[in-house]
Structures are given as C-alpha cells and as structure tokens.
Amino acid sequence: MNLTYSEEQKMLKESVERFIADAYVGRDGAPAFDAAMWKQFADLGWLSLLAPEGAGGLGAGAVESGIVMEAFGRGLVGEPFMTSVVLCGDLIASLGTPAQQEHLLGKLGAGELKFGFAHEESRRFAPLPVACKATRAGAGWRLDGAKPFALDAAEADVILVVARLAGDAASRQGLGVFLVPRDARGLKVETFPRLGGGSGARLKLEGVELGADARLGDDAADALDRAEDKATAALCCEALGVMQAVLEKTVEYAKTRVQFERPLAANQVVRHRLADMAIACEEARSLSLRACLLADADAPARMRAVSGAKTKIARHARFVAEQAVQLHGGMGVTEELDIGRYLKRIVAFEALFGDSGFHLARRAAAETLVA
Amino acid sequence: MDFQFTESERAFQKEVRDFLDANLKPELRRAHSLTPSVFDDPATTRPWQKILNAKGWVAPAWPSEYGGCGFSPAERWIFATEFARAGAPNLSPMGLQMVGPVIMKFGTPEQKAYYLPRILSGDDYWCQGYSEPGSGSDLASLKTRARREGDHYIVNGSKIWTTHAHHANMMFALLRTSDEGRKQDGISFVLIDMKSPGISIRPILTIGGDHEVNQVFFDDVRVPVSNRIGEEGKGWTYGKYLLEFERGGGVASARMRAMLRECEEIARRTGTLTEDLARRIADVDIDIDSMETTELRVMSALSSGQNPGAVSSLIKLRMSEIHQAVTRVGVDALGLDALVVEPRRPFYALNEPTLLTEDELVVTPEYLNGRAFTIFGGTSEVQRDIIAKAMLGL
Ligand SMILES: Cc1cc2nc3c(=O)[nH]c(=O)nc-3n(C[C@H](O)[C@H](O)[C@H](O)COP(=O)(O)OP(=O)(O)OC[C@H]3O[C@@H](n4cnc5c(N)ncnc54)[C@H](O)[C@@H]3O)c2cc1C
Numbered sequence: 001m002n003l004t005y006s007e008e009q010k011m012l013k014e015s016v017e018r019f020i021a022d023a024y025v026g027r028d029g030a031p032a033f034d035a036a037m038w039k040q041f042a043d044l045g046w047l048s049l050l051a052p053e054g055a056g057g058l059g060a061g062a063v064e065s066g067i068v069m070e071a072f073g074r075g076l077v078g079e080p081f082m083t084s085v086v087l088c089g090d091l092i093a094s095l096g097t098p099a100q101q102e103h104l105l106g107k108l109g110a111g112e113l114k115f116g117f118a119h120e121e122s123r124r125f126a127p128l129p130v131a132c133k134a135t136r137a138g139a140g141w142r143l144d145g146a147k148p149f150a151l152d153a154a155e156a157d158v159i160l161v162v163a164r165l166a167g168d169a170a171s172r173q174g175l176g177v178f179l180v181p182r183d184a185r186g187l188k189v190e191t192f193p194r195l196g197g198g199s200g201a202r203l204k205l206e207g208v209e210l211g212a213d214a215r216l217g218d219d220a221a222d223a224l225d226r227a228e229d230k231a232t233a234a235l236c237c238e239a240l241g242v243m244q245a246v247l248e249k250t251v252e253y254a255k256t257r258v259q260f261e262r263p264l265a266a267n268q269v270v271r272h273r274l275a276d277m278a279i280a281c282e283e284a285r286s287l288s289l290r291a292c293l294l295a296d297a298d299a300p301a302r303m304r305a306v307s308g309a310k311t312k313i314a315r316h317a318r319f320v321a322e323q324a325v326q327l328h329g330g331m332g333v334t335e336e337l338d339i340g341r342y343l344k345r346i347v348a349f350e351a352l353f354g355d356s357g358f359h360l361a362r363r364a365a366a367e368t369l370v371a
Numbered sequence: 372m373d374f375q376f377t378e379s380e381r382a383f384q385k386e387v388r389d390f391l392d393a394n395l396k397p398e399l400r401r402a403h404s405l406t407p408s409v410f411d412d413p414a415t416t417r418p419w420q421k422i423l424n425a426k427g428w429v430a431p432a433w434p435s436e437y438g439g440c441g442f443s444p445a446e447r448w449i450f451a452t453e454f455a456r457a458g459a460p461n462l463s464p465m466g467l468q469m470v471g472p473v474i475m476k477f478g479t480p481e482q483k484a485y486y487l488p489r490i491l492s493g494d495d496y497w498c499q500g501y502s503e504p505g506s507g508s509d510l511a512s513l514k515t516r517a518r519r520e521g522d523h524y525i526v527n528g529s530k531i532w533t534t535h536a537h538h539a540n541m542m543f544a545l546l547r548t549s550d551e552g553r554k555q556d557g558i559s560f561v562l563i564d565m566k567s568p569g570i571s572i573r574p575i576l577t578i579g580g581d582h583e584v585n586q587v588f589f590d591d592v593r594v595p596v597s598n599r600i601g602e603e604g605k606g607w608t609y610g611k612y613l614l615e616f617e618r619g620g621g622v623a624s625a626r627m628r629a630m631l632r633e634c635e636e637i638a639r640r641t642g643t644l645t646e647d648l649a650r651r652i653a654d655v656d657i658d659i660d661s662m663e664t665t666e667l668r669v670m671s672a673l674s675s676g677q678n679p680g681a682v683s684s685l686i687k688l689r690m691s692e693i694h695q696a697v698t699r700v701g702v703d704a705l706g707l708d709a710l711v712v713e714p715r716r717p718f719y720a721l722n723e724p725t726l727l728t729e730d731e732l733v734v735t736p737e738y739l740n741g742r743a744f745t746i747f748g749g750t751s752e753v754q755r756d757i758i759a760k761a762m763l764g765l
Contacts, residue, residue: 030712123641123706149707192726195710195735202726259509269752325578325742329507329750330532333578333743340578344739347702348710355703357647 003289005067012049012064016071019044024075031078031197031341033155038079039111046081048109050089055101056109062230062295066237066288073241076341078197080114080152082238087151087231088115088160091177094226095217104179116156116182118147118203119224125354127224129169130162132205134176134215141215143178143208151352153201154191156182160216161205162224175224177216184208196345225299229306232353233291236309239317239349240284246324246342247277253328264327273323280316287312303366307359314349314356321346376445384449391457394422403460404633405718405729407736408581409743411460412717413496413538419460420493429491430467432621437475437483438491444670451622455629463535465497466490468621470543472678473560473613477601486562500530500544500563500587501610507532508753510545511555511607515589517546519596524548524561526569526592532747536572536585540565545610548603560606562598569593577743579736580714615678617748618687622670624663627690631655631697637730638704648703655696662689681761688754691744698738709735 005013023037041047050065051057065086072081085108092104107113120126132145143163153159159180166174180187188204217223251274254265264270287309294305321343325332332339350356376384402415423429431447433439442450471490474482489495506513515528526546536542542563549557563570569592575584601609635652638644669682679686702709711726718732725732745751759765 120707123643123708124645125707149710190726193712193714195712200707200710258505259507259512261509261512267752269755322742326745326750329746330502330584330743333740333746334584335576335578335580340739343578343742347735347738351707351709355706357645 005063009064009067012060013067013071015044016046016068017074020071020075020077024077026338027076030193031076031345032193033079033152033199037077038114041079041081042109042111045109047085047111048105050085050093051105051109052093052101054098055093055105057105062233062292063289065230065234066292069234069237070241070244070288073238073243073345074245076197076242076338076345080116080155080198082231082234083117083152083198084108084115084156086234087117087227090227090230091160091216091220091223094223095177095220097217100213100216113158114152114156116150116153116159116201118150118153118159118201119162119228120149121145121147123148125352125358127221127228128172130164130175131169132161132163134163134165134178137209139212141178141210141212143180143205143210145205147203147205150189150201150203151194152198153182153189153203154199158182159187159203161203162220172221173219175220176218177220177224178210179214179216180205180208180210184210194348196341196348222299226302228353229291229302230295232306232310233288233295235349235352236284236288236291236306236313239313239346240281240288242342242345242349243277243281243284243317243320246321246339247274247281249339250274250277250324250327257329270327273327277320277323280320284313284316300366304363307354307363307366310354310359311356311363314359317346317349376449380445380449383446384453387450387453388457390426390428391453391459394426395419395457395459399460400458401729402717402719404458405733407579407718407733408577408583408740409747410463410534410583413463413535415460415719416462417493420462423462424492429462429493430471432468433471433475437471437487444667444673447670448622448667452625455622455625458629461626463496464617465499465535465539465543466495468616469499469613470497470562472616473543473600473609476612477560477609482600495541496535496539498533498536498539498542498565500533500536500542502532503529504531504586508750510610511558513545513547513558515544515546517548517559517561517594519548522596524594524596524599526561526563526589526594528589530587530589532575532584533572533587534584534747536565536587537574537582542587543600543613545606548606555607556604558606558610559603560600560609561594562600563592563594564598567592567594577740579738579740581716581736581740583740612678614749615680615683618683618754622666623686623690624659624666627659627662627693627697628656630694631659631700633730634697634701634704634734637701637734641704641706641708643704643706648700651703652700655693655700658689658693658696662686662693665689681757684749684754684757684761687748688745688751688758691751694744695738695741698734698741701734702738705731705734709738 048057049060053059135142161178161180163178164174165176186206186208189201191199191201194200254270255263257264291306291309294302324339328339331337399419431440431442431450435441474486503513517524517526544561544563545558546561547557548559569590571588573586574582713725
C-alpha cells in the first residue's frame with residue numbers, strides 16, 4: 001500500500017499544472033472550446049494518455065486522468081477532455097473491436113477526432129429509461145429518438161449515442177452504443193453553451209442511417225456504467241481542482257482585503273469558515289482519490305467509491321464555492337473576478353452524471369450488492 | 372389576537388384581487404417573471420407605478436399625510452400577498468422604501484414637498500450611493516469627499532455596486548464632509564442629481580449575466596448645499612435609519628412563497644419532484660411560514676412609517692437565506708437543464724423560441740444572482756454582529 005504519486009505521475013502533474021498556469025489561469029470569459037489548445041493537448045500526449053498501449057496509447061488509468069482533471073478544474077478548461085478522452089475513450093476501448101480501437105483512439109490521440117456523448121433521456125441524470133431506438137436497416141442501422149442533453153456535441157466530429165435494440169425503455173438489457181457522425185442525415189443538433197464551460201446539445205434523430213460498423217460492441221449497459229463511473233471520478237478530481245483554487249484565492253483575499261482597519265482574516269468567523277473550507281477540500285481529495293483507485297474494481301466496490309465520492313464532493317464543493325463568493329463580498333458576485341466562474345463549474349459538476357441524491361441512493365443500493 | 376381575516380379584511384382582499392385582475396397587464400406580469408436580476412427594470416416598473424399612483428396605491432407603508440395608503444397592518448399584509456401571488460412587478464425600493472422614509476423623518480418642509488410626490492409618481496428614479504471600493508462592511512470608513520465651497524459641495528471619489536445608477540436621475544449618498552473626530556461623525560447625507568457634470572458610470576456584470584450594478588465616479592461634481600438632508604455630520608444616523616427600512620419591515624415572505632410554488636410546479640411538470648426534493652420544498656416552506664409570522668408580528672406592532680429596529684437585521688438575514696434556498700430548489704428542479712445557458716438579455720424582449728420554457732429560463736440566473744442576497748444591504752456576517760450587539764447587548 002502506498003498512496004503517494006510515482007515518479008511518472010509526479011512528472012505528469014508538474015507538466016499539466018505548469019501548462020495550465022501558463023495558458024489558462026486568469027483567462028477571461030466563459031470557458032469554451034479552443035481548437036489550438038486541443039492541438040496542444042494532442043502534442044503533449046494527453047489525448048492518448050488513457051488509450052491502451054495496443055491502440056497506440058500510454059495505457060494510463062484513472063489516477064492519471066484525475067491528475068489532469070484536477071489541473072483542468074483549476075484552469076477552468078473548456079475543452080472536452082472528460083467527454084472525449086475519459087468517457088468516450090473508455091467506451092471505445094472496452095466495446096470496440098481492435099480495428100475500431102486502433103482507428104478511433106489513434107485519431108482521438110492525434111487530435112483529429114473529437115467525440116460527443118448522448119445517453120440519458122430524463123431531466124435528472126439516470127442511466128434508464130432509454131427509448132431512443134436502433135433498428136436494422138439493410139446491413140447497417142437506423143436510429144430514431146431524442147436526446148435532450150448531449151455532452152460536447154457542438155465541437156464533436158462523432159457523437160456516441162446510446163440506443164435501444166430490444167426491450168422496453170426501462171430495461172438494462174438491449175442497449176447499444178452507436179457512432180453517429182455529427183453531420184449525419186436526419187440528425188438535428190441544437191447546441192447551447194453549458195454552464196461552467198463546454199457545450200451541450202439537444203439531439204433529434206429521425207431515420208439516421210448508419211453503416212454496419214457504426215455499433216460499438218454488444219450489450220452496452222455494463223460498459224456504460226463503468227465509463228460513466230470513470231467520468232464521474234474524473235469530474236470529482238476536476239471539482240477538487242476548482243475547490244482548491246477558490247480556497248487559495250479566498251485565503252489570499254481574506255489576508256489582503258481590509259475592513260475595520262484589519263484584514264478580513266483577523267475575524268474569527270472568517271478564519272473558521274476558511275478552516276471548514278480547507279477541511280472540505282481535504283475530504284474531497286481523499287474521496288476523489290479513492291474513486292480513482294477503485295475505478296477499475298468490480299461493480300459494487302467501484303459504485304460504492306464513485307457514488308460515495310460524488311455524493312459528498314457535490315455538497316462540499318457547493319459549500320466551498322458559495323462561501324468563496326460570500327467572503328469576496330460584492331466582488332464575488334461579479335464577472336470581474338473568476339470566483340463566479342468557478343461556482344458555475346461546481347453547479348454543473350453537481351448535476352452531471354447524477355446529483356448527490358441520485359448517488360446517495362445508488363451507494364445505498366450498492367451496499368446490498370455487497371451484503 | 373386573531374389569525375383570521377375579518378369581514379372587512381376579506382372585502383379588502385377582494386378589492387385588491389379585482390384591481391389586479393383589471394390592471395395588471397399580462398406583459399407586465401411576464402416581464403417581472405422573466406427578470407432574473409434582483410430588481411425589475413424601470414421599463415417594467417414605470418408603467419406599473421403610473422397605474423398604482425392613479426389609484427393611490429404606490430406606498431402602502433407610508434403614512435397617509437405623505438400620500439401613503441393608510442392601510443392597517445392586516446391590510447398591508449393582504450396587499451403585499453395579493454401582489455406577490457399575482458406576480459406584480461416590484462417597484463424600485465430606493466425611493467419608496469429607502470430615501471422616502473429618511474426625507475419624511477429628517478427632511479425640511481421644502482424637501483418633503485418637492486421629493487415625496489416625485490417618489491410616488493416615479494418622476495425621480497433613485498439609486499443608493501453608500502458602498503465604495505474600500506468601504507463595504509466598514510461603511511463608516513467611506514472616503515468620497517464633499518468639500519464645501521460657498522453654497523455648493525464639490526464631490527470627488529467613487530461609489531460602487533450602485534444598483535440602477537444607469538437608470539437613476541437621483542442618488543442619495545453618504546459623503547465625507549469632515550475628518551475630525553470619530554469617522555461616523557464626518558459623514559453627511561446628500562442628494563445628488565445624476566445629470567450633474569463630472570459624474571461617470573461604469574457598468575458591472577453580475578454572475579447571472581445581468582447588468583444591474585455599477586461603479587460611479589465623481590470628478591469635481593457640484594451639489595447645492597440645500598440638497599443635504601438634516602445636519603452636516605449627522606449622515607451616519609440618517610443612513611442607518613434608512614438601512615432598517617431597507618432590511619426589514621416589509622412583506623417579503625409572500626414573494627418567497629410564490630417563487631417556491633413556481634419551482635415546485637417546474638419540478639412536477641418535468642418529473643424531477645423526487646421524495647428528496649419534495650421534503651426539501653416542505654422544509655423551505657416551513658421557514659417561510661416562520662418568516663411570514665415574524666413579519667406579521669413586527670408589522671402588527673408598528674404604525675405605518677415607523678422604523679422596525681434591530682429585528683430588521685434578523686429578517687434580512689433569514690430572508691436572504693430563504694431566498695437562496697428557494698433558488699437552489701429551482702436549480703435542482705431543472706435537473707440537467709439548469710446547465711442550459713441563455714446569454715441574451717432581457718429575457719422578456721426575446722421573441723424567438725428558446726431551449727427552455729419561460730418559467731425555466733430565469734431559474735439558474737436567479738440562483739447565481741441570488742448569491743448577492745447575503746451580501747447586499749449588509750452581509751450576513753455583519754447582520755449577525757448587529758443581532759449580537761443590538762438584540763443581545765453583547
Ligand atoms: C447585487 C448588489 C447590489 C448592491 N447594491 C448596492 C447599492 O445600490 N448601493 C450601495 O451603496 N451598495 C450596494 N451594494 C453593496 C453592498 O452593500 C456591499 O457589497 C456589502 O456591504 C459588502 O461590502 P463589500 O462588498 O465591500 O464586502 P466586504 O466588506 O469586503 O466583505 C467581504 C467579506 O468579509 C466579511 N466581513 C467583513 N467584515 C467582517 C467582520 N468584521 N467580521 C466578519 N466578517 C466580515 C463580509 O461579511 C464578507 O463576507 C450592492 C451589492 C451587491 C452584491
């Protein structure tokens with residue numbers, strides 16, 4: 001047992017943090033996609049970091065993706081690393097044929113293909129129901145349905161769409177993942193900026209015809225659970241980066257802002273608040289690391305760790321971000337500082353892949369799986 | 372003591388309802404419901420104020436001698452509750468709730484005769500010049516200076532967070548007229564014409580994406596000494612008196628209740644009303660019950676125009692927390708759609724279809740802008756200090 005970073009992990013951490021500090025920290029405006037940045041991510045090897053070595057990747061795991069995501073949280077990175085690399089990359093690696101892996105992950109790693117993701121169909125995240133239908137059409141496939149909240153589809157070249165081949169909408173069996181080109185006929189994409197960064201889209205699929213090789217693997221429910229757990233673990237690390245950044249900014253502000261002839265931090269209530277924020281950050285660090293370490297474990301252990309992390313970090317992150325705003329006073333609620341942008345990122349974090357209510361229930365259900 | 376309405380109070384309730392049915396035009400109601408910032412735009416409040424002024428219903432809290440409505444406490448409560456339920460715009464409080472009571476109490480007969488009717492009619496639109504970049508919680512440290520030169524003050528410095536300075540033609544300001552003695556004793560309460568040469572305004576965007584607050588700069592601005600309220604150097608006393616009206620003494624619970632019902636409605640419609648969320652809604656609803664009863668207790672004990680005292684800090688503090696809890700319920704009721712950003716403003720002027728329905732459009736910006744509620748009008752930390760001092764003698 002050893003919970004310190006290896007030499008390689010330390011190097012990765014240093015290089016990502018340095019890059020983010022130079023290229024992102026202090027940038028103005030809403031975090032949005034920047035093609036030149038994406039190209040640099042590719043050159044730095046981050047887009048092939050997680051792909052299996054057999055598919056030309058570096059074969060790194062959730063701890064490494066967590067290192068990257070934590071730095072991306074601090075920098076409020078708007079590029080779809082989580083969606084494209086962590087989530088879709090994992091689905092391709094676990095469901096794709098060796099040929100699909102080599103082709104798709106190779107292009108992903110080179111920055112030549114970006115993926116969007118469309119799964120849930122209800123307002124709150126839930127893996128089921130899925131009603132979007134996949135039917136045979138000649139040698140290929142035909143998709144019909146709607147996805148109200150597709151991730152990062154605006155910039156994507158290909159969207160991974162979860163659709164149903166068999167069973168009723170609530171059934172875990174009969175789900176498939178399909179590669180749908182962004183410009184496919186019959187696909188309507190209405191995009192919107194996503195709170196906190198990145199983009200979202202409403203998808204309508206009306207008779208979208210796809211080739212025989214458009215389906216990734218077979219029954220997809222287990223692979224989806226695993227990939228979404230990895231994405232959630234990565235987002236927990238991103239939230240940690242956000243929390244740590246606003247904590248540091250708030251501590252600094254409390255030391256320098258003077259009211260009543262003394263710094264804010266001279267008031268005990270402010271110091272205690274900052275101490276509580278620091279405790280929340282430490283807990284978030286432990287829980288997000290735990291989620292990463294168990295991201296490849298069997299379902300019950302993985303679900304316990306990931307849902308446990310999401311439940312608590314969602315609450316802690318909101319506390320930290322809202323109090324960071326509060327302690328900045330009027331400055332905190334303006335676009336003049338980035339504190340508000342961090343808060344928005346946290347509001348988004350809470351809702352993506354299930355809010356704390358969803359994950360607390362999922363964690364409770366995972367207990368019975370263990371027993 | 373009686374929690375039931377009398378016959379005549381019920382008749383009054385009907386009169387208010389009938390009036391709202393007949394006069395609150397759908398466009399005004401829509402504009403109000405589509406405004407995610409703290410205050411409604413003047414484009415919304417001005418026409419509504421005209422209608423209310425014609426009926427004599429602009430200032431329910433003012434004594435009748437100054438053009439108030441002469442309502443009993445119960446009538447004031449009914450009035451505010453019906454307005455909230457109907458979704459009527461909130462009139463700008465800076466004149467009616469803030470500087471109005473100060474002019475009534477400390478103004479000269481000439482100032483009363485000139486300004487009070489113009490507040491009622493809406494001819495003057497006021498903004499509040501208290502906070503400065505270096506003086507927020509520690510307001511008494513303010514530095515914007517008014518130097519005496521004959522019959523004029525020459526004003527230099529800067530105010531910040533000035534809500535609707537870009538709409539206002541008048542500002543009431545706390546200015547430093549002396550450096551002698553305690554810092555509180557060198558402050559004067561002065562009315563400034565916003566059209567005066569030397570005033571410039573810089574917009575500041577809030578995190579919900581709205582332009583509501585500003586920074587205002589004064590560069591040798593000449594203000595007649597006759598625009599001072601009361602005595603020179605007594606501004607701190609008048610300014611604090613005003614803050615009691617800003618913080619409490621109204622009926623805010625009815626608005627909170629109406630907002631909470633809207634969030635519940637969204638949750639029911641979109642299928643996000645889990646047992647978990649239903650319980651949280653009930654929990655906030657109980658807080659509103661408590662606040663409503665507190666407001667009724669305070670209002671029953673006050674005659675119109677009277678200042679509420681230290682309890683105003685308690686009301687302000689809890690109301691701001693309740694507001695934040697309500698807006699948070701809204702975000703959770705929207706689920707993932709809370710992340711759909713519509714950057715265009717104002718919402719009520721958008722004529723194309725949007726990705727969210729109209730009642731959903733305001734939810735996330737209201738949550739984000741709502742973080743300001745525990746900051747403006749004195750932060751929660753400051754209110755707790757006041758409660759400890761004024762209510763507990765600590
Ligand atoms: C949307 C909005 C509208 C506003 N409208 C107006 C307006 O129209 N006119 C106007 O004059 N002002 C307005 N304000 C300003 C508002 O009154 C100030 O923001 C507020 O008084 C706090 O001051 P500050 O922002 O300088 O924060 P600071 O005073 O710097 O406080 C920063 C943080 O430190 C805490 N703190 C400070 N001192 C202490 C202490 N002694 N003990 C414990 N904690 C402490 C505060 O509670 C806060 O959390 C508005 C503000 C906002 C956000």
